[in-house]
Amino acid sequence: MKHKPYLYLLTSMYVAGIIGLNVNAAAELFRFLTPFNLLASCAILLYFHQEWNRNFLIFIVLTFLTGYFIEVIGVKTGLIFGEYQYETTLGFKFLSVPPVIGVNWLLLVYCVGSSFCRVTKPLYFKVLYGALLMTMFDFLAEPIAIQLDMWSWTGGLPPLQNYIGWFFVSAFLLTLFHLLPFRKDNKISLWLLILQICFFGIQRLVF
Numbered sequence: 399m400k401h402k403p404y405l406y407l408l409t410s411m412y413v414a415g416i417i418g419l420n421v422n423a424a425a426e427l428f429r430f431l432t433p434f435n436l437l438a439s440c441a442i443l444l445y446f447h448q449e450w451n452r453n454f455l456i457f458i459v460l461t462f463l464t465g466y467f468i469e470v471i472g473v474k475t476g477l478i479f480g481e482y483q484y485e486t487t488l489g490f491k492f493l494s495v496p497p498v499i500g501v502n503w504l505l506l507v508y509c510v511g512s513s514f515c516r517v518t519k520p521l522y523f524k525v526l527y528g529a530l531l532m533t534m535f536d537f538l539a540e541p542i543a544i545q546l547d548m549w550s551w552t553g554g555l556p557p558l559q560n561y562i563g564w565f566f567v568s569a570f571l572l573t574l575f576h577l578l579p580f581r582k583d584n585k586i587s588l589w590l591l592i593l594q595i596c597f598f599g600i601q602r603l604v605f
Contacts, residue, residue: 401585404442408586411435412593416600419546429546433489433498439590440505446586454580458504461571465503468567469495479563481552488548503571506532508584509591510568511575515582524576529569536564539598545605 415435418428447454470493472478488496510532514524540556543549551557575582 401446404446404586405589408439408442408590408593411438412597416597416604419601420604429487432487432546432548433496436488436498436501436505440501443505443508443584443586443590446584447581448583449581451580453578457575457578457580460574461504461507462500464567464571465507466495466497466500469499472563476552478567479560480557482549482556482560484549485547487546503567505590506535506594507568507571507575509587509594511572512582512584512587513591515576521573521576525569525572528572529565532568532572533561533565535595535598537561538595538602542598542601542605 412435415428415432418424418431444458468478472480473483473494476482484491484495484499488498490496490498510528511524514528517524540560544551551560
């Protein structure tokens with residue numbers, strides 16, 4: 399099947415990341431490659447989107463911009479997620495936030511939304527459980543992101559406010575995903591979501 403080579407490629411990328419980040423001689427290189435891994439993952443995900451249309455483009459733009467600028471407001475004010483700042487691993491920063499973080503929001507919202515799209519439940523069910531899943535993912539990823547110098551928190555650890563903020567931003571973006579009329583199924587979205595969870599889960603066990 400056409401998508402299988404890309405599943406192997408994505409799996410190889412994440413396995414290489416797990417190994418490389420835990421080998422002292424290669425860790426710095428793999429940290430440098432982190433934003434490129436994220437961009438490549440999102441590009442492959444979007445490549446397998448079916449039936450591009452105006453509504454899907456609206457979703458992409460609004461999700462990227464919302465994800466990015468909510469982080470800008472968060473960093474500048476501390477009112478949304480708590481007091482934190484971005485470090486160097488995610489690359490170039492504009493307004494103190496790396497634009498690739500908008501790509502991260504887009505990737506996660508798309509993967510979670512697409513994974514729930516076949517569930518025959520009301521909209522509120524898909525949004526609620528999708529937002530809970532994204533919040534749990536953030537809880538899993540936070541210690542690793544801090545360890546890898548993606549971002550840091552005043553006081554060392556993320557506050558409860560961070561997870562509350564994540565839930566509501568995720569719920570808003572997932573509502574957007576499900577309400578806009580475009581085709582939601584994607585052959586690799588669930589696999590990519592599993593890879594992301596496994597990456598941070600294994601890293602957390604290692605650390």
